[in-house]
Amino acid sequence: MERFKKVIPLLAVALFLVIPLVDDNQYHVYMLNRALINCMVATGLVALTGFAGQMSLGHAAFYGIGAYATALLTVRVGFPVWLGIISAGAICLLVGMVLSLPSFKVSGFYLSLVTISFGNIVWMLIVNWHSLTRGPLGFPGIPSITLGTQPLSRVGFFYVSAVVLGLMTLALYRLSRSYIGRGMKAMSDDEQATETAGIDTKRMKVLVFSLSALYGGIAGGLYAHLSNFLSPESFVFSESANFVAMAVVGGLRSIYGGVVGGLVVTIIPELLRVKGWEIYYLMGSSLAILLLVIMLPSGIAPAVQNVYNRLGARLGIGGSGSGSNGNGSGNGSAAAVRGDSKSGGR
C-alpha cells in the first residue's frame, strides 16, 4: 500500500517525460524546454526565499549573466559548450556571493529593493555595454549543444535539461535535510534565535545566495544555447518578477514548488494564446497568476500534496504524514537544529 503512494508521483513524472516523444510540434517542445529552464531558476528561488527567507527580485540578472557569459566564452574565446555553461554557473556563483553581502544588514522589503536595483544595474549594463554584448542589437550565432558531432535536437535538449533539473532538485532535497538546510530554515523563522543557537547565519546567507545564483546561471547558460540568440529584453525586471511568481505559485516551502510553479507559470500564457485574442493574452495570464497567488498563498505543490494525502487517508492507504516531505519539515526551529548538531548531524 505504501508503495502505491510512491508510484503515482513517479508515474506523473514519467508521463511528463514522454510528452516530447509523443508530441511532434516543435514549438511545444521548445516551450517545454523553456519551462524546464524556468523551473531551474524557480528552484533556486525556492531555496533562497522559501528555505532561507531571503527575498530576491533580481534573479533575471543571474539568468542574464549566465547567458551572456557562456555566449561570450563560446563565441569569442572558443570554449566548448559544456565548459561554457559550467563557467557561466561559476561566474554567477561568485556574483551571488557578492550580492549576499548586503543581506547581512538588510532584510525583507529593503532586501528586495537592493536586489531590484542589482537586477536593473545588470540589465542596463547589458543594454549599454555595446562592445561586449552588442546591446539592443542582440547577440547572434551562439552554438547549440552538441552530442558527439551532431547538434542536439530539441527533444534531446529536453532530456538534458530534465536531467539537470532533476539533479538540482535532488541536491536541494539533500541540502534541506542536512545541517545547513535546517540552519537555513531556522534562520528564516528567527534569525536572532538561530545565531544564539550557534549557527553562522552569514555563512548560510553566502551559501544560499551563491547556490541560487548558480542555479540561475546554469539556467541562463542553457537558455543561451537553446535559443542561439540573446537580446536584453529577456532579462528585464518583469522577468525577475516572473521567476519569483513561479516560486510563489508553485509553493515556496516545498522542494517541488519551483518545478510545479515553473511549469504552470510558463504554460499558462501559452494556453491563453488564442487566435484573434493576442492582445489580451498577457493581461489574462497575469490575472490568472494574480488569482492563483490570492487563492493559494502557500502554493500549488503543498495544496496538491494535501489533497493527495487526504485522498490517501480516505482510501485507507498508509499513514497521512509520511508522503509530505519538504512540506511538513518546513518548520524547523533553531532548537531542532541544535539538537540535530548535537546528535552528530555534522
Place this chain on the structure above:
Amino acid sequence: MLSLVIQNAVAGSAIGLLYGLIGLGVVLFFQTTNLMNFAHISSAMLGAYLCYTYTVMWKLPFALAIVMAVMSVALYGLLLKRFVYAPLAKRKGGRLEFIIATLMLSVFLLNAVIVVWGGVPLPFQGLFGSDRFPIFLGNVVIQYHSLFVLAYITVFVIALQYFFTRTMTGKSLRAVAQNPRAARLMGINVDRMLNLSFMLSTGVTALAGILLIPVYFVSLDLGSGIIGVKGFACAVMGGMKRPYQALLGGVLIGLAENFVVLFVSSTYRDVITFLFLIIFLVLRKQAEA
C-alpha cells in the same frame, strides 16, 4: 557654468519633488499596512492616462480633469484593498505573497492600458505651459513645468498638513498608523482608515503621474519599474514613516540624477541612482522591514 548648475538644480529639484510625491504615497501606504505595494507606480500611469482621456477625448477643463483622474484612481485604490489586500490578509498571505500579487497586478494594469489606449506614447501638448518659451533669468533657463510643479506641490503639502493636524479624520489616520490596536480601543474605525489610506496613497501617486507627463509623456514608461523604484528609494530615505522626509529624499535623488547627467554620463544615470540606493540601504542604521 554657474548658470548651468543653477538651471540643473532647479530642474532636478522639480523632478525630484515628483519622485518624492510618489515616495510620499509609498509612505502613506506603509504607515497603515506595513506593506509595500509594488503596483504603486501603476497608479501614476493610470492617473496620466485617465487625465489624458478626460481632457483630450472628453474635452473637460484641465483642472477638473486632474481632480477627476485623481478621484478615479483613488476609487481604484479601494478596489485594490477589496480584491487584493483583503483576500490575501484573510488567507494569511505574507509579505512576499503581497509583493507577487501586486507585481502581477502591475503587469495586468500595464497590459490593460495597452489594450485600452494602445502602446504608443500619446502627445499631450500645452500642459503646464510646456509649449511656451522658458523663462530667461540672465543666463539661467527655467522651464515653466518646474514652476508649476513647485506651485502644485506647495498647495498639496499645505492641504495635507491641514488634513493631518486639523481634521478629526486626519488625526485618526495618524493614530492608526502609530498603533492600530490602541486606535481601535479609542473608537476609531480602523477598517475605514485603512480604506482611506489606500485611497490617499493611490491618489497622491496619480497626481505625481499627471505632473510627470511633460517629462515622460502619457506613456507606458510611467508604469515601468524604474520610476517606481525611485519612489521606493525616496520613501526609504524618509525612513518609511515620515511623509515629508520622503519629499526631501526625492529632491536629493532628483538633484543627484541631474548632476550625474551634467558631470558624468547620461547613459549610466540610472545605474548610479541604483548604486546610491543600494549603498544607502546598506549603510542605514536600522534596516529592519
